[in-house]
Amino acid sequence: MADIPTATVGRVVTYIRVLEELEAQNVLRASSGELARRAGVTPFQVRKDLTYFGRFGTRGIGYTVAVLRRELLRALGLDQTWNVVIVGMGRLGHAIANYPGASDYQFQNVGLFDVAPDVVGREVRGLTIQHMSQLGPFVASVAGTPRQVDMGLLTVPAEHAQAAAQALVAAGVGGILNFAPVVLQTQDLHLPEAFAAPGRREVTVENVDFLAGMKRLAFYMLGPQAGPAEE
Known part of the structure; x- marks a missing residue:
């Protein structure tokens, strides 16, 4: 599969959400125009994005909603379970741990960690918050298991x-x-050889910064000439 732009992956996640909505409404087929309208992009953009993942749909007929959703979930690795640990159980950590929608996409919380004495030992959705010193032993204890x-x-x-x-x-x-409002120095992050695939010790980091999003929104709201450019 060719290198896929980050912006494309983000839009495909939106297409999956749209397809789920259509499926819930018992819609069997949808055109690129309908997907585009609901996703807030152009039909050309939809078709271009989907070509990265395969050949879908029939000209003049559109896409089979259930099939396209299934194939996009598979392409993004969302047809398997991904086990997650949360480090930092303050208000945001609690909110994420209690979020009910993650399991719909096969994301399963398996461990919660913090250092605050008044937080460690508490239970959140069936998981006991552990001290950070237990992170390594915990990850090692579940290695090679379904967790x-x-x-x-x-x-x-x-x-x-x-x-x-x-x-x-x-x-x-x-x-x-990473939800912390700081850019992680990824050049300092390398998997130990014992955990890395042969020749690959890179760590994948995704930053989530809602304040940066608000700053971009403020700029875009200055006027039509400042709107986000198409990628």
Whole structure:
């Protein structure tokens, strides 16, 4: 599969949400125009994005909603279970741990971690919050089992984010979703050889910064000439 632009992946996630809505409404087929209207893009953009993942639909007939949804879920790896640990169980960590929709996309919380004495030991949705010192032993204890940790979510203060990310990587967690308002220094994040695939020790980091989004929104709201450019 060719290198896929990040913007395309983001739009495909939106297409999946649209397809789910259509399926819930018992819609069997949809055109690129209908998908585009609901996703807020152009029909050309829909067709271009989908070509990265295969050949779908029939000219003049459109896409079979259930089939396209299934194939896009498979292409994005959302047809399998991804086990997640959350590091930082403050308000945001609790909110994410309690979010009911993640399991719909096969994301399963398997461990919660913090350092605050008044937080460690509490229970959230059947999981007991553990001390960060137990992160490595916990990840090792579930390695090779159905609860093996795939991803780590960082919801810690900015000044602790890099150290927390390094603790996750040292434990063998190769994917990090960073909610801390700081850019992680990925050049310092390398999986230990014992956990890495041959020749690949890179760690995948995705940053989620809602404040940056608000700043972009403020700029776009200055006027039509400042609107986001198509990618």
